[in-house]
Amino acid sequence: MSVTEVVEQLRQAHALLTVAREATIVAEAAISEGREIFDHATTGSVWPQVPEIRRLGQEAGDDVRLAHNAMIQAQQIIDDYCHTIAGHSAAGPETTPGTTTGPTARPAETAPSSTVDMTSKESDATDHRTHYAEWIGERERAGVVIRPKNVTRMTRMPNGRIVWIEEKNPDGGQDHILDDDRIDEFRRMGVPEEDIMDLVFTALDRGTVVGYSGKDRPVYEVVFKGERRRVAITVMWTGIIIGAHPISRKRKLRTRLHRS
Structure with a gap:
């Protein structure tokens, strides 16, 4: 497999991780909103399952954030490898200071001045x-x-x-x-x-x-x-x-x- 083909596959993986990261952000917001509504609805409740549901909601939010961070780390590994074999990130070669090209264009990790x-x-x-x-x-x-x-x-x-x-x-x-x-x-x-x-x-x-x-x-x-x-x-x-x-x-x- 050529370097170009490897980079293209890494670029696609990087783009999919970006989509997945966006989904975790939406999920985190939904979990937080659901917890607030639940806490408000069960204030003063003696229902024995309330503490356990709250704990599970907290753990769900933590797991989503951990997944988000793991995806960020995976993208960094992909970028580092792309830099090693191709001289640029998975998003593509730099064009102007602070920007990158490609479908997943995002600010570069270094600011020249x-x-x-x-x-x-x-x-x-x-x-x-x-x-x-x-x-x-x-x-x-x-x-x-x-x-x-x-x-x-x-x-x-x-x-x-x-x-x-x-x-x-x-x-x-x-x-x-x-x-x-x-x-x-x-x-x-x-x-x-x-x-x-x-x-x-x-x-x-x-x-x-x-x-x-x-x-x-x-x-x-x-x-x-x-x-x-x-x-x-x-x-x-x-x-x-x-x-x-x-x-x-x-x-x-x-x-x-x-x-x-």
């Missing part, structure tokens, strides 16, 4: 603002609580999920992420205040979940302004971002969502 990265991010943010009203309406029609006047930034992720952040939110959000203590944490990691929200949205948009921190916060790894960064981010099932903090790449992370 901070200038290119920031120009792209500023352009993306401007383009996305034209869709805010549309996305807010979509979330409202889904029955999600969203405060349009408090929304400071939104994006639709590659998997189709809409995420956003609000200010003046008692449950967290921009004010929480940009409080003095958190800003100091990011600064000590080499991320100035003006880059924090760009890092958070870049991590969600094209980062990889490499583990979990704290109670249940996924840790994303992403190349940002030429540096590989890790940031832990909490996004509720609705899509609202309520917290984020930087993580050292030297820190050992949990592979499971919850502590066993």
Whole structure:
């Protein structure tokens, strides 16, 4: 079998894994929503099966997240092998800085310069603002609580999920992420205040979940302004971002969502 044929088969496997990853995200959202509805419906219930059902729901969510992470790792292995035999990722050879070609086109894992990265991010943010009203309406029609006047930034992720952040939110959000203590944490990691929200949205948009921190916060790894960064981010099932903090790449992370 020629190198070209091997790469084509790997590309197809990579694309199928992307589809499967998107399915796990949808499944995770459905499980989370089902658990919330069940918890609300059974509050105060003495039905003996309630704790067991809740435990099974928790385990189902954990298993879906583990499957998602396993698929990410499989894609990384495929990409590494493609780089070894063909000099490019499974998505195809690079064409312009920060992009790849092919049916599963996605941002490249390396950013050649901070200038290119920031120009792209500023352009993306401007383009996305034209869709805010549309996305807010979509979330409202889904029955999600969203405060349009408090929304400071939104994006639709590659998997189709809409995420956003609000200010003046008692449950967290921009004010929480940009409080003095958190800003100091990011600064000590080499991320100035003006880059924090760009890092958070870049991590969600094209980062990889490499583990979990704290109670249940996924840790994303992403190349940002030429540096590989890790940031832990909490996004509720609705899509609202309520917290984020930087993580050292030297820190050992949990592979499971919850502590066993």
